[in-house]
């Protein structure tokens with residue numbers, strides 16, 4: 522008996538204060554948009570859709586045609602759901618505020634429509650990442666305060682990883698669940714019931730090319746890891762596509778790091794639509810996520826596109842990291858607040 526992601530939310534809605542059908546209706550907007558994107562990715566080489574457009578996005582990155590398609594799909598599929606008050610996309614400089622009748626716009630959805638898209642031309646996994654907030658009562662006008670909420674205020678978060686299979690992983694704060702897209706019926710079907718991140722793993726994931734510019738405590742930690750001082754042998758795995766590197770860490774354990782570097786002294790990854798949703802999923806599955814200075818979910822954003830250092834993974838490796846880096850939030854403090 523198959524369980525689709527919509528059925529899953531509805532079946533368990535008594536546990537999800539946010540569900541009441543509106544959240545599953547929102548999620549159906551996301552799943553529809555990601556299925557549209559998946560159908561293009563599957564045939565990318567056959568369609569005139571590969572390769573860069575002749576302009577750059579707000580991030581100054583050359584936009585791949587699929588980025589634009591994925592972004593438009595999400596803006597359309599979510600824009601027609603009247604419970605959505607505002608949309609924030611990695612591809613849009615400003616939030617998209619939606620005209621809604623009094624009181625109907627209830628949610629803000631933040632997303633990276635196609636993370637890692639530069640990998641598409643070489644057929645490497647890419648992903649869509651999303652995060653859902655409620656519009657605070659006082660900000661019914663959808664002002665920036667409605668959008669700049671800390672990750673602890675997320676009501677749901679998830680990602681779709683487009684790879685050998687297409688898998689949706691999400692949480693609403695009651696565990697983490699995975700659904701595999703069945704092309705035969707065009708539905709995401711429950712395939713990973715209650716995902717738990719292993720308490721430790723044997724891979725670490727970091728772009729070693731930047732290692733010389735990592736802050737010394739990071740270099741010290743990585744050296745300890747490589748020298749077996751954590752008591753186990755590690756392998757290095759770095760795909761260079763955040764959702765793929767995270768998905769492996771979620772299922773197999775270990776640690777992923779994007780530290781401060783010479784070119785990105787504040788970190789490269791985005792807080793709102795990359796670190797926050799993945800940190801919510803990590804904590805819900807028993808893992809830890811930090812900026813190296815504080816718990817990711819506690820960070821009060823000041824800009825919708827702000828970046829952060831991002832270290833996420835199994836409790837064993839993350840505890841060793843936090844003790845080694847001597848962050849503001851000690852290992853125990855971060856653990857206690859997870």
Ligand code: P6P
Nearest residue numbers: 636637638728761762763764789
């Ligand atoms: P680097 C892809 O461009 C991305 O945004 C993430 O998906 C990935 O984790 C990171 O950048 C890779 O960055 O500097 O290692 O190439």
